[in-house]
Amino acid sequence: MIFWESFFIFLIGLILGSFLNVVIYRLPQGKSLIFPASHCPKCETPLRWYHNIPLLSFLFLKGRCAYCKASISWQYPLVEFLSGLLLVLLYLKFKPHYGVIVFSFFAFFGLNLLCLSFIDLFHKEIPDSLSFSLIFSGWILALLSKNPLSLSFLESLLSSFAGIGLLFFINELYYLLAKRDGLGMGDFKLMGGLGAYLGYKSFFNVLFFASLIGVVCFILMRIYQKLSREDLETSEDLLKKEIPFGPFLSIAGLIYLFYPQSLL
Ligand SMILES: [Zn+2]
Known part of the structure; x- marks a missing residue:
């Protein structure tokens, strides 16, 4: 029973992931999310339903595109699969104990993070529409029902402002030391969204895991460059590159959602 339920939720996740791909592609360009219907980004031929x-x-x-054979980005199947997987995990975690409304809010939370992570990865920015909707929906969840992390509305409200303030403060500190910004405005607002859903008690874990994942990625990038004998960049050069922090914050937020044990 639970298998078929999960399978059905996975299929819904795939379909939602397919829509997320459209959002990831079109939102940063300011294009409509609904019109025109999906088409190949290369030859612009509209896709048939069975191509979709x-x-x-x-x-x-x-x-490859059915018409011009241009290769289709790995992003499309990856986002669809991750979206399906994430939705099943959230369903199993929240639906049995907290019901369908709480599950829906956390589904929005998870898929929003997935979407903004990919936009941040490609465009080095997080659209306000995504981060603000995260903040507001977090407040509404805390207002409507008992949040699984037992967050009151006031806590949710204050935590979102605390999240924005905390990253702003860290960025100022970094600026004093390194003479340049390490984080962007988008990261501040994303932390506000994490605060609204997860509460200020999550901040230590979130920053810890986000930094840890960041460091691991940094080391992997170095190893990859060494192995592929690309013209080696110094660590300094690599650090100066704008590395998007949004995906790391998002993964760390999801880790906390599933394992809300404070490290402190
Ligand atoms: Zn094409």
């Missing part, structure tokens, strides 16, 4: 089936179309088209 999550995961499966990518497989049977062997990752």
Whole structure:
């Protein structure tokens, strides 16, 4: 029973992931999310419905456009799969104990983080519409029902401002030491969204895991460059590159959501 339920939720996740791909592609360009219908970004031929089936179309088209054979980005199946997986995990965690409304809010939370992580990765920015909707929906959840992290509305409200303030403060500190910004405005607002959903008690864990994942990624990038003998950048150069922090914050937020044990 729970298998088929999960399978059904996974399929819904795939479909939502397919929509997230559209958002990831169009939102930063300020294009409409609904019109025109999906088309190949290269040859602009509108896609048939069977070119648009999550995961499966990518497989049977062997990752190429059916018309011009341009290769389709790995981002499409990856976002669809992650979206399906995330929705199932959230469903199993929240639906049985807290009901469908709380699950829906956390589904919005998780998929929003997935979406803004990819936009941050590609465009080095987090759209306000995503971070603000995270903050407001977090407040509404705390107002409507008992938050699984037992956050009151006031706590949710204050935590979101505390999150924004905390990253602003860290960035100022970094600026004093390094003479440049380490974080962006988008990161501040994202931390506000995490605060609204997870509360200020999550901040230590979130920053700890986000930094840890950041350091691991940094080391992996170095190893990759060494192995592929790309013209080696010094660590200094690599650090000066704008490394998006949004994906790290998002992953850390999700880790806390599933394991809300404070490290402190
Ligand atoms: Zn094409």
